[in-house]
Amino acid sequence: MDPRRLLPALAAVACACVVATLVVTLVPWRDASPGVGRPPVPASVPGAPSDLRPAAVLADWDAARAAAWSAGDPSALSALYVAGSRTGAADVRLLRHYGSRGLRVTGLTTQVLALDVVRRTPSRLVLVVTDRVVGGLAVGGSTPVALPADRATTRRVVLRRSGGGWRVVETSVPAGDHARAAASTAVTSSSSKS
Template identity: 45%
Template structure:
């Protein structure tokens, strides 16, 4: 059963990658002083978030947010709720439908995005689909941390 769930997760990831190959952003870091590509920043951040969820790494997940962020507490709480129910996430990705820049500098981004998270997990020897919500519009503010990584400061909406 584990192999089937992992296979489904891999097929879903392959479909996501293959189905959008022409639209994939350049995920290389921007040159120093260059304005960041908002979509590339979101994809990099979402990839890091998914990796933390797959590892069930609460501290790694927390490090993706500005210290004290309400959004971090919410994300960690959700991860813990799945873990407490015996569900380990095996696939998680964010579908981004639109991005609008409200403000941008070398060290911060304020974006209006429409997105949703989809994925699957394993629980009690069976594949579990994670709840899929309709796409939602949110305002997200990200700040570049000391090491150059983008951290979510706030999410509203």
């Protein structure tokens, strides 16, 4: 099987993680209750511990994920998700598939275009992140293969504080964004076949 066929799925997962990181970092906090407004509060509050700033949480999580992918370490990757996470299972499955072919993915870079903090408590973050994958290289074969660039995709990312760290519960495409996500996947998939 041509490793370039796996790139769209990896790009989508990487994009979701990067978008979540950028969303937490760049978008002001917003109350999830419709019609209830609050003054904007920066996602990163000066003086707050980094483990309580959504942008920092997402950035740290993304860095740990990129390191696990670069090392080809399914255990390290799995530890970034809560037990039973479908998103985590898919990410680990894809990493193992690359590993079974002798490949690792280095240089995963996700560009966060928008970040909206929907809910923030000391133990839970709900974010809406718009991001795209702008880098990554599958190495280990005869020739490194660049991951295809991804279109911007918006995802809802839920993180939970557990065992002293933050873990992703799930990521999902918000209801109104399914058509845009499908279009993004179709373009990414076709770019890997060229």
